[in-house]
Structures are given as C-alpha cells and as structure tokens.
Amino acid sequence: MxxxxxxxxxxxxxxxxxxxxxxxxxxxxxxxLNLAHGAxxxxxALMSWFLMAEMGMGFFPALAISVVACGxxxxxxxxxxxxxxxxxxxxxxxPLVSSLAVSFILVNLAExxxxxxxxxxxxxxxxxxxxxxxxxxxxxMLQVAxxxxxxxxxxxxxxxxxxxxxxxxxxxxxxxxDVARLMGVDVERTIAWMFVVASALAGVAGVFLGVAYNxxxxxxxxxxxxxxxxxxxxxxxxxxxxxxxxxxxxxxxETATVVYLSSDYRDxxxxxxxxxxxxxxxSGLLGSSREVRA
Amino acid sequence: xxxxxxxxxxxxxxYGREDKGNxxxxxxxxxxxxxxxxxxxxxxxxxxxxSAGRRKTRxxxxxxxxxxGAPARLGRNVIGLSVAGLIAAASGPAAAQEASSTIETADxxxxxxxxxxxxxYSTTIQxxxxxxxxxxxxxxxxxxxxxxxxxxxxKNDAINVYQxxxxxxxxxxxxxxxxxxxxFAAAPLAQRAGVxxxxxxxxxxxxxxxxxxxxxxSVESATIIPSTVEAAVDKLGIETVAxxxxxxxxxxxxxxxxxxxxxxxxxxxxxxxxxIRTGDVDFSAQLTKIKSLDPDAIVISSQxxxxxxxxxxxxxxxxxxxxxxxxxxxxxxxxxxxxxxxxNAMSATPWFASQENExxxxxxKRYREMFDADPDWLAAQTYDAVMIVKQAVDAAGITxxxxxxxxxxxxxxxxxxIETYDGxxxxxxxxxxxxxxxxxxxxxxxxxxHELVE
Numbered sequence: 001m002x003x004x005x006x007x008x009x010x011x012x013x014x015x016x017x018x019x020x021x022x023x024x025x026x027x028x029x030x031x032x033l034n035l036a037h038g039a040x041x042x043x044x045a046l047m048s049w050f051l052m053a054e055m056g057m058g059f060f061p062a063l064a065i066s067v068v069a070c071g072x073x074x075x076x077x078x079x080x081x082x083x084x085x086x087x088x089x090x091x092x093x094x095p096l097v098s099s100l101a102v103s104f105i106l107v108n109l110a111e112x113x114x115x116x117x118x119x120x121x122x123x124x125x126x127x128x129x130x131x132x133x134x135x136x137x138x139x140x141m142l143q144v145a146x147x148x149x150x151x152x153x154x155x156x157x158x159x160x161x162x163x164x165x166x167x168x169x170x171x172x173x174x175x176x177x178d179v180a181r182l183m184g185v186d187v188e189r190t191i192a193w194m195f196v197v198a199s200a201l202a203g204v205a206g207v208f209l210g211v212a213y214n215x216x217x218x219x220x221x222x223x224x225x226x227x228x229x230x231x232x233x234x235x236x237x238x239x240x241x242x243x244x245x246x247x248x249x250x251x252x253x254e255t256a257t258v259v260y261l262s263s264d265y266r267d268x269x270x271x272x273x274x275x276x277x278x279x280x281x282x283s284g285l286l287g288s289s290r291e292v293r294a
Numbered sequence: 295x296x297x298x299x300x301x302x303x304x305x306x307x308x309y310g311r312e313d314k315g316n317x318x319x320x321x322x323x324x325x326x327x328x329x330x331x332x333x334x335x336x337x338x339x340x341x342x343x344x345s346a347g348r349r350k351t352r353x354x355x356x357x358x359x360x361x362x363g364a365p366a367r368l369g370r371n372v373i374g375l376s377v378a379g380l381i382a383a384a385s386g387p388a389a390a391q392e393a394s395s396t397i398e399t400a401d402x403x404x405x406x407x408x409x410x411x412x413x414x415y416s417t418t419i420q421x422x423x424x425x426x427x428x429x430x431x432x433x434x435x436x437x438x439x440x441x442x443x444x445x446x447x448x449k450n451d452a453i454n455v456y457q458x459x460x461x462x463x464x465x466x467x468x469x470x471x472x473x474x475x476x477x478f479a480a481a482p483l484a485q486r487a488g489v490x491x492x493x494x495x496x497x498x499x500x501x502x503x504x505x506x507x508x509x510x511x512s513v514e515s516a517t518i519i520p521s522t523v524e525a526a527v528d529k530l531g532i533e534t535v536a537x538x539x540x541x542x543x544x545x546x547x548x549x550x551x552x553x554x555x556x557x558x559x560x561x562x563x564x565x566x567x568x569x570i571r572t573g574d575v576d577f578s579a580q581l582t583k584i585k586s587l588d589p590d591a592i593v594i595s596s597q598x599x600x601x602x603x604x605x606x607x608x609x610x611x612x613x614x615x616x617x618x619x620x621x622x623x624x625x626x627x628x629x630x631x632x633x634x635x636x637x638n639a640m641s642a643t644p645w646f647a648s649q650e651n652e653x654x655x656x657x658x659k660r661y662r663e664m665f666d667a668d669p670d671w672l673a674a675q676t677y678d679a680v681m682i683v684k685q686a687v688d689a690a691g692i693t694x695x696x697x698x699x700x701x702x703x704x705x706x707x708x709x710x711x712i713e714t715y716d717g718x719x720x721x722x723x724x725x726x727x728x729x730x731x732x733x734x735x736x737x738x739x740x741x742x743x744h745e746l747v748e
Contacts, residue, residue, distance in 0.1 A: 001582060001583070001585070004585075008576075008579050008582060012576055116410055116446075118602075120631050140610055213603060214603075215575055215599065215603060254579065258568070258579040263570065263580050263583075264541060266569075266571075
C-alpha cells in the first residue's frame with residue numbers, strides 16, 4: 001500500500017511540477033504571478049478533448065495541436081495583459097490584475113465554446129490505456145508516460161535556460177533587465193519565447209491531466225493555480241529545479257496527510273508546508289535571496 | 295401600514311422640454327420619498343390626452359399618484375413616468391377594496407445551475423419546467439409565467455438572482471436553486487421578504503427549517519437512504535463498508551450522515567471514512583487507503599462529477615467492491631459517464647421511470663416524445679412542483695388589486711394548505727414542515743441500466 005501511495009504522489013507531483021515550472025519561469029523574469037496560467041492549462045485540456053471527441057483525432061495529433069495553440073495563447077496573453085503595462089512600467093500589481101482578467105476571459109470563452117459540463121474523453125482515443133501490475137501496485141501506463149514526459153520536459157527546460165542563447169537572455173533578464181537590454185538582449189523577443197514555453201508546458205500538463213483523470217471542464221484551472229503558487233513559493237520563486245522539488249514535496253505532503261492523518265486535511269497540508277517554509281527559509285528551497293523581497 | 299404599490303404617473307409630453315428644470319427635481323423628490331432604493335422614475339410612452347403644456351408642481355404629481363391602478367384611456371402625445379416601489383400609505387387599503395376577478399397570469403421565477411459544476415443535473419429540470427408549463431397553461435384559471443435564470447452553480451449568483459426576483463421583478467414565487475448549499479445562502483432572503491420558494495431538487499436535510507415560506511417536492515435523501523442499506527445487506531450480503539464523501543458540500547454531508555446512521559443500525563461495520571472536496575479530480579490517495587481496508591462495499595456520498603471520478607479511479611486501482619450511493623447515482627449522466635465501473639451499484643430513488651401510477655405513465659410517455667430522452671427523478675419532482683404551484687395559484691384567488699406582498703402571502707397559505715398530492719412521484723404526503731414523503735424504491739445498475747430491486 002505504501003508503494004502504491006508513493007506512485008500516487010509521484011504522478012501527482014509530476015503534474016504540479018509541469019504546471020509550476022512555467023509559472024516560475026515567468027515569475028523569475030518578470031517578477032509577476034501569472035494568474036492566467038491555470039486558464040491556459042484548462043484550454044490545453046479542453047482543446048485536446050475537442051479534437052479527440054468532436055474531430056475524431058488521435059491522441060498525439062491532438063496533443064501537438066493543443067500544445068502549440070497554448071503557446072500561441074501565451075503570446076497573446078503577453079501582448080494583451082503584460083506588454084502594455086510593461087511599456088508603461090506599471091509596477092507589480094496591475095499585471096497581476098490584468099492576468100486575472102485574462103483568466104476570466106479565457107474561462108468564459110471556454111464555457112462558450114466547450115460548454116460548462118465536465119467532459120469525458122473518448123476511451124478509444126487515449127493511448128497507454130493499460131495498467132502495469134507489480135505485485136499489489138497498479139501503475140496506469142498513462143501516468144508512467146506522464147512521468148517520463150515530465151522528466152524529459154523538465155530536463156529540456158533546464159537545458160534551454162542554462163545552455164542556449166534564449167536561455168542566456170532569460171537569465172540575463174532575470175539578473176537585471178536594464179543591463180540586459182543595454183547588452184543587446186532583445187527583451188521583447190525573449191519574453192515572448194518565455195511565454196510560449198511556459199504556456200506550452202501548461203498545455204502539456206492540461207492534456208495529460210485531462211486524459212489521465214478522464215475529466216476536463218472550464219473550471220479545472222482554479223485549484224491547480226493555487227497549488228502552483230504554493231509549489232513555486234516552496235521551491236523558490238524563479239527556480240526550475242525548485243518547481244520540480246516543490247511539486248514533489250507538496251504531492252508527498254498531501255498523500256502523507258491522507259495516509260497518516262485524515263483526508264480532511266489534505267488541502268491544508270500543502271499550505272502548512274508552505275507556511276513552515278516561509279518561516280524557516282523565506283526564499284524557498286532553491287531560491288536565491290534576490291527573491292526574498294517578493 | 296406599508297403597501298407595495300406600483301405607481302404610474304402620466305405627464306403631458308409638451309411639458310418635458312422647456313420645463314425640465316421643474317419636472318425632474320419633482321420626480322427625484324418623489325423617488326426619494328419611496329423607501330426602496332430601486333424606485334427610480336422610468337420614462338415610457340403612454341396613451342393619454344390632456345391639456346398639454348400645463349405647469350405641474352410636486353403636489354400635482356402626488357395627486358397623480360392616486361390615479362395608480364386607474365389605467366383609463368387617455369390619449370396620445372404623452373410621456374408616462376412609472377415609479378415602482380414601496381410607498382407608505384397613511385390611509386386605509388383604498389386600492390385593494392375593488393377586488394374583482396383573479397389575476398390572469400402569475401409571474402414566477404426559477405433559478406437553476408444552467409452552467410457550472412452541478413449543471414449536469416439541470417437539463418431534465420429545464421425540460422420538465424417546459425413541459426409542465428405547456429400543460430398548466432392549457433388548463434383553466436390563471437396562467438403561469440416562469441422566468442428561468444442561471445446561477446452558474448454558485449451561491450453568490452443564486453443570491454443575486456433571488457434579490458432580482460424578490461425586489462425588481464416582483465415574482466410571486468421562486469423555484470430552485472438546484473443544491474442545498476445554494477439554498478441555505480439564498481432562501482433566507484425569500485423567507486425574510488415573504489416570498490414562497492418551491493425547491494424541486496434539493497435533497498439536503500434542513501432546508502425547510504429556513505422558514506414557513508420554503509416548500510419542496512424534492513425528497514430528502516435521509517428518508518430513503520436506509521432502504522439502500524437494507525437492500526445491500528439483504529441482496530448483496532454486505533458486512534463491511536468504507537465511506538467516502540465530499541466534506542465541503544451540505545448535501546453530501548447530509549447523505550453521509552444518513553448512511554452512517556443506517557449502516558450502524560443494520561449492523562454493518564464501517565472500516566474507514568475518507569473525504570474529498572468539490573472539484574477534486576485525483577482520489578488515488580484516499581482510494582488506495584480504502585483498498586487496503588478491503589471492504590465489501592464503498593459508500594459514496596458526493597455530487598455527480600466526483601462520484602464518476604471516484605468509481606472509475608477505484609476500478610483502475612483494482613478495487614472490486616460494490617458501490618452504494620445517494621441521489622447522484624440516480625442521474626442518467628452519472629450512469630453514462632461512469633460506465634462499467636458502476637455495474638451493480640445500488641442507490642435509493644424517490645422515483646423511477648417504470649413506476650406504474652397513471653400520472654407517471656403519461657409523464658414518461660410525453661417526456662420521451664417531447665425531448666427524445668428519458669426523464670429522471672429531478673424531472674418528476676419538478677413537474678409535480680409546477681402542478682402543485684398551479685393548484686395553489688388557483689386556490690389562492692389572487693386579484694389584480696392585491697399588492698405583491700398580499701399575493702405572495704395568499705400563495706404561501708394556499709401551498710401550505712396542500713397536504714397530499716397524487717402526481718408523477720406517486721402519492722406525496724407533506725409533513726408539517728413542508729417536506730414530501732413518497733414510497734420510493736431501490737435501484738441497481740445491471741448491464742449499464744438502472745433496474746428496480748424487488
């Protein structure tokens with residue numbers, strides 16, 4: 001039973017990590033919380049549902065189209081909610097509010113396009129439908145696939161940030177936007193890339209979560225937004241390995257609460273861990289002290 | 295004494311232009327004198343011929359207000375101003391004395407979750423409302439008009455719609471909302487304002503305790519849940535169970551408590567209790583824990599979407615225990631979405647499609663013809679509710695001269711006087727509290743279909 005619970009926590013942690021890494025990427029550079037991240041995640045899930053259930057596509061084409069579309073939504077989000085404010089140097093609060101506005105718009109549009117019911121994916125469209133049985137432990141292949149995808153994507157993301165030109169620009173922006181601009185970094189282009197990558201990651205998480213739990217609705221972004229914030233604060237704002245670690249820790253804290261305490265306190269667990277972290281090390285597990293002021 | 299009077303003030307049109315300075319302040323004063331905030335003058339064209347261009351003072355305006363309820367043919371070229379609201383009337387009930395015939399149409403409101411997480415239930419309710427209205431308005435007596443609004447499955451919107459119905463739209467009665475937690479938030483407003491409420495879907499205990507204006511045709515789960523447990527023990531030989539329920543939803547908590555009592559009473563051992571929250575999608579941790587307890591059955595007290603998730607994920611984890619559930623299990627949407635995972639699941643229902651009372655046979659037949667789908671228990675409860683309201687409207691004898699407050703009281707009294715009703719649900723007996731008691735039945739899922747457990 002413990003082995004099964006560890007598997008449960010790992011797969012839950014993989015979702016949190018995938019979702020939170022995009023959030024932390026944007027926070028690291030722009031110092032703002034993107035409240036529309038959960039809405040993009042939701043669009044990923046619903047769009048893939050639409051392509052599979054209504055258009056009769058297979059899982060992989062649907063995944064690809066949804067993820068690309070989420071990337072595009074990401075650019076639009078930046079252009080609509082963040083860039084105008086950035087140009088005016090509007091500070092931290094206005095972008096937060098305008099991203100909240102975009103999230104409402106995205107939810108309402110989703111209600112309009114996809115309806116408000118919780119939708120179910122067609123069973124024949126979903127790959128990896130088998131279940132691995134190792135003794136008493138059951139491991140749905142879909143969860144295995146997600147964990148593999150998460151590991152690969154996290155590594156790719158880390159590689160992008162640490163080893164590529166775009167990544168260097170991102171880190172330069174993180175360090176000091178003004179100096180980066182003076183040094184010839186194309187700030188707008190870099191930020192646009194960042195939104196594409198972050199939103200595409202949210203899209204991947206959305207598609208996999210929708211398929212794995214066979215449920216998607218316009219409201220699915222709400223709860224994961226909150227968890228996502230907890231994850232990036234715990235892991236250290238702006239740190240990608242921190243998002244992975246934070247995601248896993250919160251998933252394990254939640255599962256442990258159900259196992260050893262009571263499922264009544266499951267949601268509280270994440271936030272108790274978070275509070276404890278803020279008291280002991282306010283910058284988060286892997287955060288640099290620069291983020292303390294946030 | 296306070297009277298709720300709708301005033302219509304008529305002013306010659308030639309007056310408006312040059313004498314605006316005089317006219318509008320007078321109206322503002324009038325509006326201020328109305329204690330209700332929403333009493334704002336409204337301009338609309340009316341038919342009235344008079345000596346245009348005469349100067350009017352505030353006193354004359356107030357004199358006009360006495361013309362309220364005297365819609366004589368007055369001519370053309372006139373702007374009318376209507377002020378609606380509560381006016382403190384110093385003299386006796388002058389207007390109400392000319393009681394004549396009953397009203398032609400009773401304006402009613404309905405608020406349900408047409409969108410949002412619990413909207414899964416509202417399709418059949420909407421259908422039943424439509425069908426019942428068609429039937430009712432073919433009968434003699436006052437017609438019913440039901441304005442249907444969406445509360446997006448949340449409490450705040452339910453409250454907003456209630457306020458709109460109570461104050462602005464002056465509805466005589468409100469149907470809905472859909473679930474208990476919304477009702478506990480919104481219905482006290484109606485109780486305070488003296489507006490009767492008819493609930494057609496709320497199975498949560500205690501909603502009728504909100505007050506004597508709250509009625510329902512929805513059967514409380516607690517009254518039928520014991521029969522589920524008895525059938526499970528008799529037919530399936532269940533000895534041990536694990537319970538799982540949504541702990542932030544009043545309805546689910548009510549069902550959980552009813553199950554808890556019935557299980558103990560029938561000597562079933564409860565191995566463990568787990569909780570989930572509304573909107574959760576991952577139940578693996580709780581279900582894994584339940585799996586290790588190895589119960590004969592899992593009792594689920596949840597709304598539809600979570601029930602579907604729980605059942606499918608339990609099967610994925612290799613749990614083969616049978617499921618026992620509450621109202622959510624009766625929904626055809628849940629049955630379809632849960633698919634094979636729900637096989638053999640048992641639940642009690644206040645109503646089932648193959649019930650053989652005459653009203654039900656007719657109802658099921660017509661429903662299938664109209665909507666090309668099967669009705670569920672919510673449709674049956676809603677249909678009966680509209681019929682009962684119609685009966686009450688007929689009996690109440692509301693006249694056009696009744697103020698809206700009087701009309702609402704008359705309607706409430708007429709509703710309270712109905713003790714039994716023979717309808718689609720069968721023979722309903724109402725308790726003093728306004729709760730319905732019906733025979734009910736236990737259903738079991740066999741080959742993806744609900745079947746009656748004899």
